[in-house]
Amino acid sequence: MRTRFRPDRQLSARMLLTVLLLGLVYAAFVAALIVLLKSVFWVVVIAGGLLAAQYWFSDRIALRAMRGQIVTPTQQPRLHGIIDRLCATADMPKPRVAVADTDLPNAFATGRSTRRAVVCVTTGLLRRLDTSELEGVLAHELSHIAHRDVAVMTVASFLGVLAGLVARFTFDSQLFGGRQRNEGYGGLLIMAVIAVSAAVYAVSFLLIRVLSRYRELAADRAGATLTGRPSELASALIKVSDGIRRIPTRDLRAATAFNAFLFAPTLGSRVSLATLLSTHPTLQQRLDRLGAISIELGEAAPRWDS
Amino acid sequence: MGFLDTLLGRTKPVRPNLDVLFAIPSAAYTLQAALGLAPTGTGAVCFKTAEGEAAGQAQTEALALLHTEPAARPTLSQDEYGYTWLTIHRADADVSALVTALHAVNTTLVDAGFGSTLLCTVIGFAGADPARRVGLVYLFKRGTVYPFAPAPGQTRDTALELQVRAQLAGELPIETDLGRWFPIWGTPA
Numbered sequence: 001m002r003t004r005f006r007p008d009r010q011l012s013a014r015m016l017l018t019v020l021l022l023g024l025v026y027a028a029f030v031a032a033l034i035v036l037l038k039s040v041f042w043v044v045v046i047a048g049g050l051l052a053a054q055y056w057f058s059d060r061i062a063l064r065a066m067r068g069q070i071v072t073p074t075q076q077p078r079l080h081g082i083i084d085r086l087c088a089t090a091d092m093p094k095p096r097v098a099v100a101d102t103d104l105p106n107a108f109a110t111g112r113s114t115r116r117a118v119v120c121v122t123t124g125l126l127r128r129l130d131t132s133e134l135e136g137v138l139a140h141e142l143s144h145i146a147h148r149d150v151a152v153m154t155v156a157s158f159l160g161v162l163a164g165l166v167a168r169f170t171f172d173s174q175l176f177g178g179r180q181r182n183e184g185y186g187g188l189l190i191m192a193v194i195a196v197s198a199a200v201y202a203v204s205f206l207l208i209r210v211l212s213r214y215r216e217l218a219a220d221r222a223g224a225t226l227t228g229r230p231s232e233l234a235s236a237l238i239k240v241s242d243g244i245r246r247i248p249t250r251d252l253r254a255a256t257a258f259n260a261f262l263f264a265p266t267l268g269s270r271v272s273l274a275t276l277l278s279t280h281p282t283l284q285q286r287l288d289r290l291g292a293i294s295i296e297l298g299e300a301a302p303r304w305d306s
Numbered sequence: 307m308g309f310l311d312t313l314l315g316r317t318k319p320v321r322p323n324l325d326v327l328f329a330i331p332s333a334a335y336t337l338q339a340a341l342g343l344a345p346t347g348t349g350a351v352c353f354k355t356a357e358g359e360a361a362g363q364a365q366t367e368a369l370a371l372l373h374t375e376p377a378a379r380p381t382l383s384q385d386e387y388g389y390t391w392l393t394i395h396r397a398d399a400d401v402s403a404l405v406t407a408l409h410a411v412n413t414t415l416v417d418a419g420f421g422s423t424l425l426c427t428v429i430g431f432a433g434a435d436p437a438r439r440v441g442l443v444y445l446f447k448r449g450t451v452y453p454f455a456p457a458p459g460q461t462r463d464t465a466l467e468l469q470v471r472a473q474l475a476g477e478l479p480i481e482t483d484l485g486r487w488f489p490i491w492g493t494p495a
Binding site: 073077081082084085087088089090091093094131132135225226227228229230231232294297298 | 354355356357358359360361386387388389420422423424425426445447448460483485486488489491
């Protein structure tokens with residue numbers, strides 16, 4: 001089909017590289033665990049269980065954390081109307097729609113599958129944005145659902161969490177456990193396990209953050225493709241980032257640390273270290289990318305994709 | 307979406323399927339014979355106008371194409387969601403000609419590279435009582451059709467919609483997922 005929306009090959013390549021690096025780190029970690037430690041079975045079970053629960057109940061956990069309420073088309077006709085249209089354009093099943101009563105302007109999408117997905121927006125967002133901007137934000141969230149980001153990020157973070165747990169448990173059991181195993185070879189082994197696990201945790205943490213930022217850019221891109229209006233999304237981003245910086249931090253802490261895909265980061269992005277550890281790309285980076293798509297759209301003679 | 311697309315967060319724009327439109331004229335006979343619903347001669351294409359001058363040019367081209375035929379009266383309007391409706395009204399209520407014109411508009415937009423922003427095409431039908439109205443809504447991305455019967459006060463005449471579905475099930479690919487029968491209030495068609 002002829003389309004003006006070119007895939008971003010560079011972004012795809014970077015994301016693939018990140019995923020490969022992450023896989024490499026994990027493979028090395030599992031190998032090290034098998035060599036160093038024979039009884040990792042129960043750690044794997046606990047970590048796996050926790051993540052499976054988080055994955056399975058992701059919609060309910062996130063909705064409860066943000067105090068989102070599912071709304072019907074009669075309660076929110078504008079919101080439902082926009083989502084109906086976007087879903088018809090994108091050919092995807094309609095997710096459930098929820099509204100969270102907070103002034104923090106944000107939106108998120110979560111749920112383990114496209115069938116179980118929920119899109120939630122806050123009343124602060126509904127109040128600040130006009131219909132086209134809201135549509136841009138919702139297209140971004142629907143793209144997260146289409147890309148199955150909850151599943152991808154849950155799998156990606158699985159071994160990272162596992163590594164953290166191994167380091168923690170081994171450290172604790174060495175402190176409080178039997179002293180007799182601490183001598184000679186056993187003590188060295190435990191130190192090695194802690195060192196490897198900690199290193200894996202640190203590296204995977206960074207890589208997961210990189211992956212998360214790439215997925216935000218991918219969702220921006222797919223969202224702009226859906227509406228054909230990257231500038232509306234950019235304008236919504238500016239409004240929302242402005243609003244977020246003015247909100248007191250008490251709200252911010254309540255809104256972090258769960259497996260959902262927020263539209264805008266809840267931390268102000270200023271420092272470069274913060275950029276490295278952030279789950280979202282900087283505002284400037286996102287605006288630049290959207291600007292590039294806008295220019296592609298306006299070209300009189302587009303380069304066609306098959 | 308394939309595994310790699312999921313892994314890399316890519317969406318392929320969905321290819322619009324335009325050919326089902328040509329099955330609508332024969333469905334119009336069925337509707338008239340079985341339910342007394344006659345075509346109103348009005349049809350509309352709904353799409354999101356992408357930003358930039360290229361989209362504006364594609365629209366102008368589509369309109370110019372329609373002005374070559376004197377029987378058709380095209381109009382452009384915007385709805386409250388920022389979507390553009392290109393409405394064509396034919397006084398003679400010739401459904402075949404109407405469908406051909408709508409197809410031409412769609413093809414122009416697809417050829418200009420804006421196929422992914424097409425939402426739907428609606429063709430209007432009405433009974434002897436003008437309050438009994440049905441729009442056949444064609445979803446490009448699914449290649450399916452569903453009936454939409456607006457009733458007063460933003461409600462839907464679901465019984466009528468289901469009657470239409472039963473009548474047309476053999477002739478048109480009717481959308482099976484009722485969750486995708488979204489309402490289009492205030493459609494010009």
